[in-house]
Amino acid sequence: MDNDDVTTANMIVIQGLTKLRQLANHPRMLEAERISEAELESGKFDEVTRMLESAISENHKVLLFSSFVKHLNLFAEYFDKLKWKYSMLTGSTTDRERQIKQFQEDVDCRLFLISLKAGGVGLNLTSADYVFFLDPWWNPAAENQALSRAHRIGQKSKVMVYRFITENSIEEKILKLQERKKELADVFINSNNPFKQLSKEDIVDLFN
Template sequence: GGILADDMGLGKTLQTLAWLLWLRTPSAPPQTPDAGPRPLPSLVVCPKSVTDNWRAEVERFAPGLRVKVWSGTAAEDLPALTGTADLHVLNYTQLRLVGESLARTDFQAVILDEGQYIKNPSSQTAQIARALRAEHRLVLSGTPIENRLLDLWSLMSFAMPGVLGSRAQFTQLYDAKEDPHARRRLSARVRPFLLRRTKSQVARDLPDRVEEDLYCEIEGEQKTLYRAELKRAQQMLLKVSTQKQLNQDRFHFLTSLLRLRQICCHPRLVKADSKAESAKLEALLDQLEPLMDEGHKVLVFSQFVSLLDLLKVALAEKGWPVHYLAGDTENRGAVVRDFQAQPGGSVFLISLKAGGFGLNLTAASYVVLFDPWWNPAVEAQAIDRTHRIGQTHKVIAYRLLIKDSIEEKIRALQKTKRALAEDVLGEEKFAQALTLDDLRFLFAD
């Protein structure tokens, strides 16, 4: 087993299919003695948004594999029907649904796509994944460390159980902050089991990617709402002087952070009947106007589905073609295919959580991140929906940020808290939970 941690957009799915085809050839390592003459089936577990992509990639690159994508609760029948396909595809929700019975089934290989879904080793998903039986285990993740080193331990405990020791041993050997050699030891230990190549190493002919921060200024009712919420948060913070007090009141501070970020996006996210204008919406329309006139395709990401609904109305009023993908979107594959194939300019509104990874959207060459996320790795994944193999144009990504607001400070925290993953894998990431000092910084005038 191991982790394929190639940079996003370098074809981890295609490499996996080539490997699965090789496993089914006579020259591949033998299976368990009682497996019988026919190779065992394999299992892919992936986010719901990319199940259709796996089917499409198999049909395109490995038509000899019989693939079955399970939908909804029909997955409950999978344990009894493993012989009906060479490759079964489930989403992570379905894995939790059928995991207990599936753990009694033998597979040739189990692949976890976007393996960061099991980064919490105590989660039900991670425990079920570790219980699956397979000759080979593979994790696919362009970001095997998102927030903490324990992410990597959890992924490795699935792919190569025991290689990094127990959780306690791992913390002592590799996560001791006072030990300057701990990260170097970890890097050496995982190197035989983790393959990572970056775009700069293997895709030098990939077009450039340019990222630019665009600043907007709020005014009027939007500014009044923001200042009132900020003042409320500052007053709460004055009553907190220790980490223990912060932990007791953390929910209230996180709620206030959420409200401030929502106000930056659109006043109606916190006050449904507000007639106030959104500075960001105006900036977005200004950016899109020439792009639509020139026939470009644009991806717009937000973590707030309610905001995407507002944007959908505003863009439709402009007469621009709009595509939409959120967590509850049905027929995602058809939506993606329509966007890719439709001629002329169009805008794809995408929930950061539902569509920030796994999708191939190379028809677009412009990306707008409407609101910043704490973890820059998540933002990088979103941009890499279009900056990947198959892209022939320069990719330009814009971040819309409210000047002198919490959003600027989120960007500052992103830039100062990247050291962890750089030490081990050389990629971006974000830190653990916010400290009292972080909150003082975020809520300062």
């Protein structure tokens, strides 16, 4: 198999894994025309929003991290319907400082939707006392870096961390892969040949 064939095969596998990760978050992320309304429901989405209602009623402030902007947009749409005030930070955000200031200083703004990549550096969000990881990332170091946004000098409250994992999905396999392959350094993003770090058994297990 030549380099072009290897590259094509890698891209097909990555696309398949991405779709499985999106499906574990919410079926609406796939935009499939043949999915019925009943199948568009998400147990994860329902559980997250249930916990958010409780957190807001108890005056907590929550950081919500996801690898997918489309996933964050689904929550933003829900917050808009309920008229919940929130900040949002993704790679396309142009008013970054205003979003941060609003969350830090506005008592009515209790939610901050953050793209895992965009929120990895340069943030000091000590007003948050809850952190929700809406989906796991291949490299746990990225999650730890995001968590440090709340664990900063000036934080006076205990920070509660929740990770939402869909049962019997690829997300459980990602967690196992994290445990077995802690040396992975964002391999699916930064490597020209990401699968050279994974065994054939690792890749097969992700789809199995």
